[in-house]
Amino acid sequence: MSRQVVLLQGNEACARGAIYAGCNFFGGYPITPSTEVAEEMARMLPKHGGKFIQMEDEIASLGSVLGAAAAGAKAMTATSGPGFSLMMELLGYGCMAELPCVIVNVQRGGPSTGLPTKGAQADMMQARWGTHGDHPTIALSPSSIEECFTQTVKCFNLAERFRMPVILLMDEFIGHMREKMALPQPGEMEVYTHPRPKVKPAQYEHYGQDSGVGGAYANMGSGYRFNITGLTHDPKGFPTNRPDETKWKMDRLRAKIEDHRSELVMAEQEFLDDAEVVLFSYGAAARTSRHVVRQARAQGFKAGLLRPAVLWPFPDRLVTEVLRRIKAMVVVEMNQGQMISEVERANHTHTRILPALRYDGEMITPDEVMNVLEEAAR
Amino acid sequence: MKMHPSYEMLRPAKKFPTVWCPGCGHGIVQGAIIRAVQRLGLDRDEMAMVSGIGCSSRMPVYVDFNSLHTAHGRAIAFATGVKLHNPKLHVIVVTGDGDALAIGGNHFIHAARRNVEMTVILMNNMIYGMTGGQYSPTTPIGKRASTAPYGHAEPDFDACSLAAASGAVFAARGTVFNAVELEKLIAQALTKKGFALVEAVSPCPTLYGRLNKEGNAVKMLQWQKENTINVKAAEKLPPEKVAGKIVTGVFHDVDKPGYTEIYDRIILKAQGKE
DSSP: OOOEEEEEEHHHHHHHHHHHTTOOEEEEOOOTTTHHHHHHHHHHTGGGTOEEEEOSSHHHHHHHHHHHHHTTOOEEEEEOHHHHHHHHHHHHHHHHHTOOEEEEEEEEEOSTTOEEEEEOOTTHHHHHHSSSSSOOOOEEOOOSHHHHHHHHHHHHHHHHHHTSEEEEEEEHHHHHOEEEEEEOOTTTSOOOOOOOOOSOGGGOOTTTSSSSSSOOOOOTTSSOOOEEESSOBOTTSOBOOOHHHHHHHHHHHHHHHHTTTGGGOOEEEESOSSOSEEEEEOTTHHHHHHHHHHHHHHTTOOEEEEEESEEESOOHHHHHHHHHTOSEEEEEESSSSSHHHHHHHTOOSOOEEEEEEOOSSSOOOHHHHHHHHHHHHO | OOOOTTGGGBOHHHHOSOSOOTTOSHHHHHHHHHHHHHHHTOOGGGEEEEEOSSSGGGHHHHBSSEEEEOSTTOHHHHHHHHHHHOTTSEEEEEEEHHIIIIITHHHHHHHHHHTOSEEEEEEEOSSBTTTTSBOOTTSOTTOOBTTBTTOOOSOOOOHHHHHHHHTOSEEEEEESTTHHHHHHHHHHHHTOSSEEEEEEEOOOIIIIIHHTTOOSHHHHHHHHHHTEEEHHHHHTSOHHHHTTSEEEEEEEEOOOOOHHHHHHHHHHHHTTOO
16 A cells, blocks of 8 residues: 655644654643644544643643553643743653653744744753653654654654653754654554563562663553652662662762663765765755755765754764764754754864854845855855 | 551562661651552552652652652643553542642642542642751741742641642542541542542751751641641631641532543544443
């Protein structure tokens, strides 16, 4: 059976991807420009036997999502800047309590109320460091309507496997863009659901059965009566402030990312074999960048594109290795320079790094990027 | 040696002794909850105890149910997600006056409005205990707290009226002095199909009692004994005779469909089965 080709908006594609991944709970609050995700989920979830609830604010939205996740749901919420700010509190709870869920942030111009109807990529650092305390972060950024679908599925798989909230960093440009896509058939894409424990309830330790990645864990109400807390806890989930148990927990959270960095690298690499100037770009800005790379090639520039789809963890090794063999890198992003600091951190070869930024709510244009590329090639 | 009847429902090997100070009322509330659950013959595998942050919110660690200790004020939001995803679970939210009525006030009124099936046990000690005695939304006007050194300037919330006005199906108040009545009220609340509140007035001798010179734990319980009046008796008295007293009993008890029941019908409608 061939794939059905449909014309979809990014937000709709994200919701369709969630249903494909087996999402059965959505808790959200209306906010531009993400609202269509909630509207689509409100329509589709009951049809699939799932539950949709519009909560009283974004804190409650993520609270309901994490509660449902504790009870075994594949749960999601979607929001934008101001709502994402409110969610910072419970994002940390999700990391600490190791509850899988997907948080979609359709980024708009900020700070504060900012530009509700216009796009930006300015929550990149908030996604990484917005909640207090050391914690792991996984964040993906789609660059097409098809990726809004496929990356949402991927986010659910990663959340289930890594037992943590996974963030989909969309932006208004992609969220409201319409594009055709071929819908994956059932079974075509991997859908991962965490295995349930096989040990007897008396032997069960909610955080003691696995390394934190890919293991079995129980849902509330399944016969395993365990405790979940946002306090630092021991392998059984009971609060502790013992230094040895605290270190165990913090190392466990850190290892989720550090021990699995290579599996979390997902990047499009175009013309990198002989490239002298490489555009580093993601999300909507990468659409402009891809166009510019092809245009530059046609004009005789040895240009290339590095487009990470997973932004957190940052693909340090890949960026270091690319920087080692090129003349210059142009970081194209729609903010005042956020991921560029990560690129600079990965630069061990004093390679030239130039910013191509736009932060007035409009899409960065090919001309703007081309000008910086030409300067970089000099 | 005879085992305490609550023992089988506790996790004594885990984190005892409790964080609660000697003379705190919260342990009596815990006992009343356990006895109410035993009285109704509920299966603890189907009990979910959800809490926020504060002294009262430490209870889920001690009780051998499915337990979820969440963030400050957010217990009811989490509990909504738990209940919606698994309606078979009996959800008990244990919370305090600050947790439920200050930082969690918005979640409290909206869960009551939605009539999400959960039993909320609000331990009201009229103070923030865990952080050292700051005033809460139920600290009476004029009383002292570490952040009200000259007396409190704000009037207090009546949690039962708030729940009833917001749409709850049940709202009752008991005291830890009358633990038998408290247990009955909790058992009654657990049988309701909707948002049910039991406010348990619980003394904090360490902070509220000390700051307001109300004496030790025994004296505070004695005060509860002498200053409690049942709602039926209170209705017959002029307001000035009721002022300053703890009015106990059932204030509000109605029947209407719970949220998950209504949502089940929405699922049938969406699937074209209704």
